[in-house]
Amino acid sequence: MSDKVAVVGVEPRGHTGTDTDDAAGAELDRRIVLATQGGLPLVARPYAAVAETLGVAEGLVRERLAAMLADGRIRRIGAVPNHYAIGYTANGMSVWDIDADVIDAVGERVGGLDFVTHCYRRPRHLPDWPYNLFAMVHAASREAALERVDEIAARIAAEFPGACRGRDVLFSSGILKKTGLRIGG
Incomplete structure (x- = not known):
């Protein structure tokens, strides 16, 4: 991981269940949050890497993350820079x-x-x-x-x-x- 970016990942809102999907969908959403909450892999295709880890298609990971963002189950996906490392002391x-x-x-x-x-x-x-x-x-x-x-x-x-x-x-x-x-x- 670069010393210039502390975390790039998913920040859940506090619950991981879903109102709109079946148990399998809710379980996949939970697995995606667990796999990304500590940071996305710093690779060219981070969603593909997450998908490979979970044994699902990259498109499904993207779709599920978009749905969780849309309905508020996760707050954001973003970078958290280390300001000191990039010169802002x-x-x-x-x-x-x-x-x-x-x-x-x-x-x-x-x-x-x-x-x-x-x-x-x-x-x-x-x-x-x-x-x-x-x-x-x-x-x-x-x-x-x-x-x-x-x-x-x-x-x-x-x-x-x-x-x-x-x-x-x-x-x-x-x-x-x-x-x-x-x-x-």
């Missing part, structure tokens, strides 16, 4: 105290920025934690990350005057284990 979670009347619009705008990798709303925990919007930025230096946070602040101020009452940036000091829900075999 200043990883800052910017936190924002945004007026509740515009937080959804602000979150959509901030989350759409190409340098923001995650953006989500969280409840405040007053009086100690007034922040309700979180946006992760990655950069090669703390200064560059802070410039990106300043850019976010400028955009919020221009598009949503008075909506931001405060902000901060929390920098990571190491890599945390990145995994989704795992089901047992």
